[in-house]
Amino acid sequence: MNKPLQALGNIHHAAYRCVDAEQTRWFYEDLLGLTLAAAFEEDIDFGENLGRNRHFLHIFFEMADGNYIAFFDEPGISKPEHFGRKDSFDMHLAFEAESLDSLREWQDYLNAAGKTCLGPIDHGFVHSVYMYDPNGIQVEITCRAENSDAIMKDEAASARDALNAWTAKTRKQKEEVFGAERLDKRGRG
Known part of the structure; x- marks a missing residue:
């Protein structure tokens, strides 16, 4: 399989569910100093067979590097157990x-x-x-x-070997819990 021509450069945003947009704004803006950059009220059918559109507020907080942390306030579907x-x-x-x-x-x-x-x-x-x-x-x-840069450079040189050793050491245990098919999903959705 051919890789895309240009490597992915950064995370535009990471998004999570929130209990309440205003409470979340207080934490990320007032306490942590991020900037509330956008608040989009949306009504969208994501094709999830819910029998209705999802109605939510999608809020974005801008970080110093120009990337965002985002949250979905969706009271129609959210449940207390989502927020433990x-x-x-x-x-x-x-x-x-x-x-x-x-x-x-x-x-x-x-x-x-x-x-x-x-x-x-x-x-x-x-x-x-x-x-x-x-x-x-x-x-x-x-x-x-x-010395973080030096540590990461040293780790990069041995990361593939460490990953392979870990996989060999833990594969049997993971197969017992998840099954081999779950561990071998490369390219199969």
Whole structure:
């Protein structure tokens, strides 16, 4: 299969469901300082066999790099169980601070505003603090370690080997849980 001519350059936006657009705006704009960039009220049939169109408000927050975090406020379908705290391995957002000093300033600011920020945790290549947004999504503020670029370059050289070793080590366990067909879906939808 031929790859597209131009590589994908960046994430335009990542989008998530929210309990309430205004509460979400407060967290991302008032607390984190992102800019509310758009709020589109839409009524769309996505072909999901719901028997009706989906009616929602789609809000976008612009980050310093020009990319966006977006949320869907859809009270007609949303349920309380959609908004339990997500395991951070299932979903989290990581925003980048300029330095470790800046990260600590963010932590102090957010703690003073009533958000509990855990950390900073030293992951070797980054340092991070963690909290939850009003929708149950873990939010991380992170900064690169001084030697982050060197660490990532070293890791790139061995990443394929590490992935192959991990796959060999965990394949049997995953087949027992998910089945081999689920693990081999390449190119089959």
